[in-house]
Amino acid sequence: MPLTFLTADREFDEAAAGPLPLPYEDREQWRRPYRPGPWRVGVAAVLLLLASFVLLSATVIALAGSLPGAGVCVAIAAVTILSAVRSLRVGVWVSRHGLRHTGFLSTTTLAWTQVGGVRTRQQPVKLLGLPRTVQGQALVITTAGGDVLRTLVTDHNSDFLGRGPAFERAADAVEAWAAEHA
Structure with a gap:
């Protein structure tokens, strides 16, 4: 018998049973489709x-x-x-209006009409944002014009280092938002 009140990912376990609309879910609000990582x-x-x-x-x-x-x-x-x-605010945020990439000093917002595609790909990524690169997965965005923008999140950044399944869930959530509003 799992003790769901003790697990950090209990809402993901409950979401696996089936997507139920939440009464407080407001799609107009900017939300991060993942939790900030331990780093x-x-x-x-x-x-x-x-x-x-x-x-x-x-x-x-x-x-x-x-x-x-x-x-x-x-x-x-x-x-x-x-x-x-x-x-703590750094990351990817989504809403009905578009996709927002918040950095430490800057924020970039794209309307869903400007987004051509969001996908995960294998590429060299920075380890915790440091100059050292390792092979990993990155969530990249392609504009409607075909330009590839800066990497949104990687499986080696401070949100997902050592949390592979959490990166997969976050990438799937952002891709689902993009597919829904394309």
């Missing part, structure tokens, strides 16, 4: 922990009487917190 969440958690130490330092510095130094520490903590939150 991404871990980096964000470490950044937030670092920000808490910097804020503690700002408190000590302010109590010592150096308000400009405390202000600098608060500014550093604010940038660290914003970086952690933004890193």
Whole structure:
């Protein structure tokens, strides 16, 4: 007897039984068709922990009487917190309106009419976004004009490293959205 309340992928187990429309599902809202991976969440958690130490330092510095130094520490903590939150927002988002690829510093949105195809292919991919490349799978988008755009997600990025089945589910979900709205 599986303990579904203890598993992280219980909704995927329930989805395997059959697609049931959810009462709160709003197709107008931008949604990520997968969960953020452990590497991404871990980096964000470490950044937030670092920000808490910097804020503690700002408190000590302010109590010592150096308000400009405390202000600098608060500014550093604010940038660290914003970086952690933004890193959690990075990824692919879909809605009825189109496909959105959110990077750390930029966001690209394509209407479904501009999308020619979304598919998975074998190619060299970056390991955790670092310069080192390994052979892996990548989800790529082709525009209606035939141009191949930048890789959306890979099985070696911070969302899917070591989570092959999760990458397959995410790629299938994005491809299904593209097929549905083509």
